[in-house]
Amino acid sequence: MDETRKDASDTRTARVTGEEALAMHAEGRPGKLETRLTKPLVTARDLSLAYSPGVAEPCLHIHRDQRLAYDYTSKGNFVAVVSNGTAVLGLGNLGALASKPVMEGKVALFKRFADVDGMDLCLDTEDVDEFVNCVRFLGPSFGGINLEDIKAPECFVIEQRLREMMDIPVFHDDQHGTAIVAAAGLINAAHLTGRDLATTRLVINGAGAASIACAELLRAMGMRPENIIMCDTKGVLYRGRTEGMNQWKSAHAVETTARTLTQALEGADVFFGLSVKGALTQEMVQAMADKPIIFAMANPDPEITPEDAKAARPDCIIATGRSDYPNQVNNVLGFPFIFRGALDVRASTINDAMKIAAAQALAELAREAVPEEVARSGAGMRLAFGPEYIIPNAFDPRLISRVPVAVAEAAVKSGVARKPLVDPARYARELTNRLDEAANALEHIHERVRAEPKRTVFAEGEEENVIRAAIAYRNGGYGTPVLVGREDRINATVAGMGIRLPDGIEIHNARLSQDNRRYAEYLYEKRQRDGYLFRDCQRLVNQDRNVFAACMVALGDADAMVTGETRSYSAALEGVTSVIEPEGVLFGLTMMVARRSGTVLVADTAIHERPDAPTLATIARRAAAAAKRLGMEPRVAFLSFSTFGDPKGIIPGSIREAVKLLDTQGADFEHDGEMGADVALDPNLRATLYPFSRLTGPANVLVMPGLHAAHILTKAVPHLTSATSIGPVLMGMSKPAQIVSTGAGVNQILDLATLAAYQAVRS
Ligand SMILES: NC(=O)C1=CN([C@@H]2O[C@H](COP(=O)(O)OP(=O)(O)OC[C@H]3O[C@@H](n4cnc5c(N)ncnc54)[C@H](OP(=O)(O)O)[C@@H]3O)[C@@H](O)[C@H]2O)C=CC1
Ligand SMILES: CC(=O)C(=O)O
Ligand SMILES: [Mg+2]
Structure with a gap:
């Protein structure tokens, strides 16, 4: 993960450091998930209903009619996210246990974006039979199975066998989720560059789970097999190649004289990277056709960075799998919504018709006028259909009502739904209600600040939590943090944290500042009839960091301020409001x-x-x-x-x-x-x-x-x-100033600093 640098040409957003990611995962209850009860279990009566003897009733009813499991248990909204960790993102075979953070993350995304409940199951086996048996016998608990980060070719066998054995949807996200989202992005990128899929030449780097599924879906959508060249670690998959092949790769081997990725890319229209970091060079990009389309989808680091791709070919359309660049082609746009639709009509499987419906719904959504709350969130991105916006943003509130409806309708039409879809318009409204608009709005607030970064004063700049929040503020792209404090103290605290203060964070020592006289005069002007002498004002500016910080904001030397970690709320408020008046x-x-x-x-x-x-x-x-x-x-x-x-x-x-x-x-x-x-x-x-x-x-x-x-x-x-x-x-307040509660943590300080900056954006 890239660490701390951000310069003016960097269009990335919401950047985080490895340290921040570890701290987030370790904070409070470790990990990202917990179980929540949906029924009270407080009294003996509750217990009698939920457990013995009451629980016998639903058991007996389900025994007589299995379909009733959807009425009396969580099955119908419950998906297992299953992995053995053999292909964790683009990090390789990390094993079952090390895949757990990703699997917990997928469960969290299911919940956050589509209100689907889930459980991560990390299976400690690379044996296909063991894996299949383990999952098939767990079937009764779940409404669907989302296979994740299992390497090819085992993933193909596992998915095929489970699909045959189970009567609930089994969906390998890395194959089909990726293919659906990549296909949606390609439909739109081809449209923007005037290409017809039937004559478009695609090179896919990687010949594993995601690559093979992408090639298959694109063929089903009209691309010619001979126009798709696939490469793996041994080079091009050409007809007659024997080294490192298997039956799935063979099905995609083509007649070609190209033997290397470099040769395959000469004159190619599109590059799909589903391999590893850095596999695509600027020279290769330069050899591609006009207006090349580059989807560098390896996670967490793409085959080429957008900066490098754009430098080599300013006319390219570039997408990555990451959240912090424009055009995120990532299966997060697929699996939550596809399962939502499939579960709601109790589909027995997720078939091609449902996948294509999802891809089309995604592609169409990106072409529609972007609603105000999404459009204004763009941080250096053009959130109107175009080269920088070929696919909806994961926080687009329209996704929840569009994609599941398309998937559910396709399930009904193709005969795999076990529950009718009586009123699609009503279903779309119910879906909208599942999303917490306000929680989404918070992300839009953050995006809005990233689009107009602000200079925010962190008044208690010597405190460790404040310094951490300021670093996160700067790395998040929200603007320039200004720490108020003594430089030697701040540096000592930072050294104690075992890090270096990144560039782009300013330190202002209230005692030594050249602005003190100006600030004191300003305060005196305001307070001379409230019992303040000039020397009182000088003392306050020198000694009270809240007063100093508030003067910076009041006189336009900063846009916003945050304080409060070390002082009582009322004391901090008094300092701030002695300079910045309420309106x-x-x-x-x-x-x-x-x-x-x-x-x-x-x-x-x-x-x-x-x-x-x-x-x-x-x-x-x-x-x-x-x-x-x-x-x-x-x-x-x-x-x-x-x-x-x-x-x-x-x-x-x-x-x-x-x-x-x-x-x-x-x-x-x-x-x-x-x-x-x-x-x-x-x-x-x-x-x-x-x-x-x-x-x-x-x-x-x-x-x-x-x-x-x-x-x-x-x-x-x-x-x-x-x-x-x-x-x-x-x-x-007449100027943006926020006060956290005493003892606030890093996230609380960052939240209020960002909200203060947002007030500055709006004022
Ligand atoms: N953006 C998104 O939504 C998604 C992105 N991905 C990314 O795609 C990548 C592959 O994932 P997945 O298909 O599940 O993994 P698999 O393990 O199934 O496949 C990996 C493939 O990449 C090939 N490969 C590895 N290194 C290179 C290289 N230097 N040059 C060419 N090919 C190479 C392997 O070749 P060989 O067969 O010779 O070993 C293999 O065919 C990962 O980086 C992952 O993060 C995956 C799913 C979704
Ligand atoms: C996004 C994803 O599923 C992957 O990179 O494996
Ligand atoms: Mg994956």
Whole structure:
């Protein structure tokens, strides 16, 4: 993995270091997965229902009718990701155990992008019979089998035999997922360069799982076999070659005089790299036809970098398998959505019709006008159909409603669905609801900042977590971090971390800064009638890093700031607001990202201990506006201990007044209250007890009656559930400044630094 350098010509985004990747995997509960219960198991009654004796009922019903397993168990939404680690990405045979991070990652992607549950199974055998038996006997637990990173040619035999034996979809992702996504990209790249697939000349480097499947799918889509030349470690697969061959390679051997990749590429239209890092040279690229199409898909490092390919041939279209370059041709765009569609119609298999439908849906999506929230996310990328955007971005919210529908319809038409697809339009709507728009929006916020990088001050620059966050900020392409602190202290901390401070991070020592006088004068001008003498201002600028950092932002020497790790929230806020004034009502907005109920915004989580009615109404309006910016349709609930007058109390009075104020102001978003949190979040409860309530779904903006309740809710929930809490994000400052909670970790600091930078992008 490339480490830390980033220069102006580097168009890559979201870069991470190996150290960061290790830290992420080790943090908290190691790995990326855990099991979550979908039913309560609290009381003896729960136990009697979920386990003995109650569990006997579904067992007996399933015994009588196997199809009922889909009604009474997780089978229908559960996919096994199975590998023996013989071809882990492009890293080679790392063995079963070392493949586990990738397999956990695939399960995570299934969940994140298509709400498919999964389990990684790393099988410690290279024996085909053992592998096949192991998987076939596990079949009853799963609705589908996703084979992953098993090397050729064993993968072909394993998949074929399992498909014959099992009545659920068995899909080797590296073969078919890759082929589907690469085919979609090629359809569009050929269109852009005026090529007809029937006459296009393709060279594939690699003759393993992914390569053979790509060649087969492209043949099925109209490419001529003689126009596809495949190479492996021994060179071209030509007719008559005997060395290093097998029956799958032989099926793709062609009549040609070319013997090496270099010779094969002379005049070729397209290169597919499904081999190893660095296999394609600039000289080879220069020998290709006009407007060459280069898909360097080896992971984690491509056959050629986009920078090198573009330098050799500025007219090329280049794609890689990575998330940090434009045009990611990676099976992540395929397997989550293909299984989603297959599972939803209980397909017995994933056939060619379903694969082609998926490829076409992907290709068509890239050609459509890009919705605003996706278009504005481009970091140096042109997110309009063209050479830099031939395939949708993995975070495109339209993928979930398009690809599974195409796959499910193809399954029904080709006769492999065991459940009808009654109303495709309704199915598409249900699919959209499976995706958490707000969680997606966070990625778009990050992308937006990458597109307009900002100079952000990290006020507590001597702290290790702050330094780590600043490095991640810089490596992520969000802009230039400025650490406030003493250079020798910062360097000592960095040395203690066992790393070097990368270029592109600035250090400003508040005590020695040449700007101090300017900052002190600015502060004096502002505060002279609030009891501050000039020397007080000088002392504050010299000694209080929050004041110094805030002056940098206020005077335009930086775009945004983040602080708070070492000070109490109120102390940090006092320092910052002595320089940067609030605009209107200042409040804290916390984003609770919960898988089950979606994202919920909570306000005010930072400032007002007991907000009055006008303040509550303003907070609600501004929180609703923030929800809209995140792509949510706001449903605002004013929370209380009482619901619509029962029981009575003082606080509900001011809440009711706030609701009335919004009504008289003609607020253009759903709002209601006062109500308990359960009533707000459970529309069924509301429908039964309070049918007059005006909210049309679960509340997604919770306006809290006071700081006590807000603080307790947002601090307790992440510990009690799997929800993630981001914030409080300070809303209503006249310049972008964010304050983390005392003792915040690297990710929290980075999150708020990025959000501060985003506020700078928008202002
Ligand atoms: N972007 C994406 O979505 C995907 C990318 N890939 C990438 O494709 C690559 C191959 O994966 P997969 O097919 O599963 O693995 P396999 O092990 O099945 O196949 C690897 C193939 O690469 C060939 N190869 C290795 N080194 C070279 C070289 N220097 N020159 C030419 N050929 C070479 C091997 O040749 P030989 O037969 O002679 O040993 C073999 O045919 C990996 O880098 C992987 O990350 C895979 C799936 C998806
Ligand atoms: C993306 C993937 O599956 C691979 O590189 O193996
Ligand atoms: Mg793979």
